[in-house]
Amino acid sequence: MITYAIFFAFGCYGLGLLMNLWRLARGPGRADRILALDTMVINVIALIVLYGIWQGTAVYFEASMLVAMVGFVSTVAYCRFILRGDIIE
Structure with missing residues (x-):
């Protein structure tokens, strides 16, 4: 039963990723x-976590933390680039 829930969640987050791309x-x-870019990062994190649950390994949870940090910084x-015209003052 959990497999069906994971595949349904894959579909929902994949659809959300396509809507964000639009x-x-x-x-x-x-x-x-x-x-839209920030929400795409969140959807990618969710897809990585779901894949980790599906595979039953903890490596993907660490990868999702790295994606979250890079997404926040980006x-x-x-x-800052949009507001000020440069990133580093």
């Missing part, structure tokens, strides 16, 4: 595109 391409403003850097 928002990234068609977003009316830069803020919408930044939010979102902050992109926002």
Whole structure:
């Protein structure tokens, strides 16, 4: 039964990832595109965790932590670039 739930979650997060890709391409403003990228990072983290549950190994949980850290730093850097025109002051 857990296998069906995991595959359903894969489908839901995959669909969410495609919707975020659409928002990234068609977003009316830069803020919408930044939010779409940040939400895509969250969806990728969820997919990695689900894959780790499906495989039954803890390596993917550590990989999801690395993706989360890189995603946070990249979102902050992109926002600073949009607001100030440069990342490092």
